[in-house]
Amino acid sequence: MSQTLEKKPAPSRDAMPLSGPRMPGSAPYLVAAAALAVGVGLGMILGGGLIAMAILAGLTFIVGITVWAWALEGRRSGVDRLVMSVVWAAFAVALVPLASLVWTVLSNGIPALSAEFFTYSMRGVIGDEPGGIYHALIGTLLITLGATVISVPVGIMTAIYIVEYGRTARLAKAITFLVDVMTGIPSIVAGLFAYALFVLIFGPGVRLGFGGSVALSLLMIPVVVRATEEMLKLVPDELREASYALGVPKWRTIVKVVLPTSLSGILTGVTLAIARVIGETAPLLIIAGSTDSVNFNLFADRMQTLPVFIYYAYTQPGVPPDPSIERAWGAALVLIAIVMLLNLLARVVGKVFAPKTGR
Amino acid sequence: MAKSIDVSDLNIYYGDFLAVQGVNMTIKARSVTAFIGPSGCGKSTFLRSLNRMHEVIPGARVEGKVVVDGQSLYDPSIDPVAVRRQIGMVFQRPNPFPTMSIYDNVLAGNRLNSRRMKKSEADSIVERSLKGANLWNEVKDRLNKPGMGLSGGQQQRLCIARAIAVEPQVLLMDEPCSALDPISTSAIEDLIHELKSDYTIVIVTHNMQQAARVSDETGFFNLKATGQPGQLVEFNPTKKVFSNPDEPATEAYISGRFG
Numbered sequence: 001m002s003q004t005l006e007k008k009p010a011p012s013r014d015a016m017p018l019s020g021p022r023m024p025g026s027a028p029y030l031v032a033a034a035a036l037a038v039g040v041g042l043g044m045i046l047g048g049g050l051i052a053m054a055i056l057a058g059l060t061f062i063v064g065i066t067v068w069a070w071a072l073e074g075r076r077s078g079v080d081r082l083v084m085s086v087v088w089a090a091f092a093v094a095l096v097p098l099a100s101l102v103w104t105v106l107s108n109g110i111p112a113l114s115a116e117f118f119t120y121s122m123r124g125v126i127g128d129e130p131g132g133i134y135h136a137l138i139g140t141l142l143i144t145l146g147a148t149v150i151s152v153p154v155g156i157m158t159a160i161y162i163v164e165y166g167r168t169a170r171l172a173k174a175i176t177f178l179v180d181v182m183t184g185i186p187s188i189v190a191g192l193f194a195y196a197l198f199v200l201i202f203g204p205g206v207r208l209g210f211g212g213s214v215a216l217s218l219l220m221i222p223v224v225v226r227a228t229e230e231m232l233k234l235v236p237d238e239l240r241e242a243s244y245a246l247g248v249p250k251w252r253t254i255v256k257v258v259l260p261t262s263l264s265g266i267l268t269g270v271t272l273a274i275a276r277v278i279g280e281t282a283p284l285l286i287i288a289g290s291t292d293s294v295n296f297n298l299f300a301d302r303m304q305t306l307p308v309f310i311y312y313a314y315t316q317p318g319v320p321p322d323p324s325i326e327r328a329w330g331a332a333l334v335l336i337a338i339v340m341l342l343n344l345l346a347r348v349v350g351k352v353f354a355p356k357t358g359r
Numbered sequence: 360m361a362k363s364i365d366v367s368d369l370n371i372y373y374g375d376f377l378a379v380q381g382v383n384m385t386i387k388a389r390s391v392t393a394f395i396g397p398s399g400c401g402k403s404t405f406l407r408s409l410n411r412m413h414e415v416i417p418g419a420r421v422e423g424k425v426v427v428d429g430q431s432l433y434d435p436s437i438d439p440v441a442v443r444r445q446i447g448m449v450f451q452r453p454n455p456f457p458t459m460s461i462y463d464n465v466l467a468g469n470r471l472n473s474r475r476m477k478k479s480e481a482d483s484i485v486e487r488s489l490k491g492a493n494l495w496n497e498v499k500d501r502l503n504k505p506g507m508g509l510s511g512g513q514q515q516r517l518c519i520a521r522a523i524a525v526e527p528q529v530l531l532m533d534e535p536c537s538a539l540d541p542i543s544t545s546a547i548e549d550l551i552h553e554l555k556s557d558y559t560i561v562i563v564t565h566n567m568q569q570a571a572r573v574s575d576e577t578g579f580f581n582l583k584a585t586g587q588p589g590q591l592v593e594f595n596p597t598k599k600v601f602s603n604p605d606e607p608a609t610e611a612y613i614s615g616r617f618g
């Protein structure tokens with residue numbers, strides 16, 4: 001070690017070079033334009049498709065900007081540009097399926113949307129008669145509402161136990177572990193569990209919407225618990241102590257100080273949990289069944305839901321198949337829209353309830 | 360409405376770790392008592408044991424007696440929540456409730472205990488407490504703005520207003536000025552002088568000039584030795600502690616020849 005140090009005398013402390021050759025600010029755009037030209041040109045010459053051109057252009061961009069920066073500004077800058085362009089490329093690749101999915105669903109689904117589509121059920125609808133998703137919409141909303149009503153209190157209270165009361169207790173650790181295990185339950189297993197449970201009560205062949213709620217709540221509870229737990233942990237102990245020091249009992253501190261402070265995060269977590277289960281198909285196929293009629297009663301008879309409706313409308317379209325397949329796309333669009341609305345709602349609610357800083 | 364505190368043979372533990380050992384002292388009513396000493400010697404721990412905040416930390420416990428108004432605080436029949444209603448506390452870092460306005464922060468102690476109040480009564484509590492904390496003139500036009508929007512010194516005075524709004528017998532202050540600038544510190548010291556006529560005040564401070572300025576009596580805490588529990592070295596009137604202390608260790612610490 002000392003030998004290498006002796007071989008290389010330290011640079012003179014008098015020199016302090018801060019300036020050097022720099023790339024222009026427009027460098028990424030210049031390289032991007034050149035890379036695009038190379039990609040399209042080579043693609044045309046070699047006869048590749050659009051995807052091949054995009055990949056070529058992307059690779060050219062990464063190589064081009066790295067080499068330029070390395071040659072002009074040095075190694076550190078070259079590595080910086082390389083990593084940055086790889087990160088951007090990864091982001092673009094991740095965006096491709098999303099954009100493609102949204103485009104496909106929008107272009108196929110929008111023609112299906114009409115007043116009848118939202119207000120008609122499929123009862124007695126044959127062929128290309130006007131039919132709709134009213135029954136499935138009602139079913140999805142009711143079953144998801146049922147699941148939310150079950151999961152939110154259970155999930156939030158479990159999280160409160162883990163964070164506020166359990167802390168270091170062995171039981172709290174065990175619950176955390178089991179919740180993690182529960183996160184990994186395949187949805188079909190949740191459906192079979194709910195089916196088995198209601199068969200015990202009502203006998204074999206039972207179908208009811210509430211069973212779907214139970215199955216979905218099984219999938220929802222761990223998400224709610226984890227989200228709430230993380231949010232409660234973010235509440236500083238100082239606030240709890242401030243409340244205790246005012247002579248406020250622990251439970252009231254939790255209800256009036258801890259929960260309001262973390263409310264926006266908890267609501268976001270709950271909404272994400274809803275979004276997670278609202279598109280579940282497998283458990284509902286088993287326990288809620290499928291029907292063409294409207295059913296408002298969660299506790300009796302089959303109930304149609306949007307995912308199950310999409311599944312049957314697409315796999316068993318009947319004759320002629322086109323109207324049914326169009327309805328499947330329309331229902332998919334509606335389902336995505338519902339999830340997106342929920343996310344937006346969570347954002348708004350989170351903003352409204354977020355602690356105010358007054359700045 | 361102020362009470363004296365008698366502490367006898369108090370040992371304070373974190374789990375198996377003995378943090379403070381064998382404290383005996385009498386804190387006089389309607390006076391300011393300051394605790395000084397190096398970091399980690401158990402001043403704050405001791406302060407927190409005076410209103411049973413110590414046991415909020417998992418595994419923390421206390422042996423010995425703390426007697427306020429003839430009642431032993433660590434008696435099994437004592438409700439810690441009731442103790443904390445009588446013995447308020449102000450913390451090192453200002454901690455107003457982020458979800459509440461200035462107005463609601465002051466009333467937090469009453470509201471969180473779901474005391475029903477008329478609007479006029481609530482208004483008068485807010486005004487009296489904020490005036491008591493020397494904050495009224497600065498915030499009277501924006502009582503409904505969030506408490507977090509105030510400056511650090513104002514937030515700390517808001518926390519003091521919140522503590523005195525429930526009219527405790529004793530006010531414990533854990534380094535209330537350590538995060539504040541000299542002007543805010545001066546405001547809070549003035550406030551301590553004013554509050555002295557109504558409250559028994561116990562303050563922990565790292566600032567010896569502050570202890571000399573505000574307190575009537577001073578306790579010097581120190582570790583027995585490295586790795587040993589903290590103990591009360593000397594407890595005397597402030598004038599005596601700063602001019603002619605009984606213990607050489609106290610003099611060494613105050614004059615800066617510590618360690």
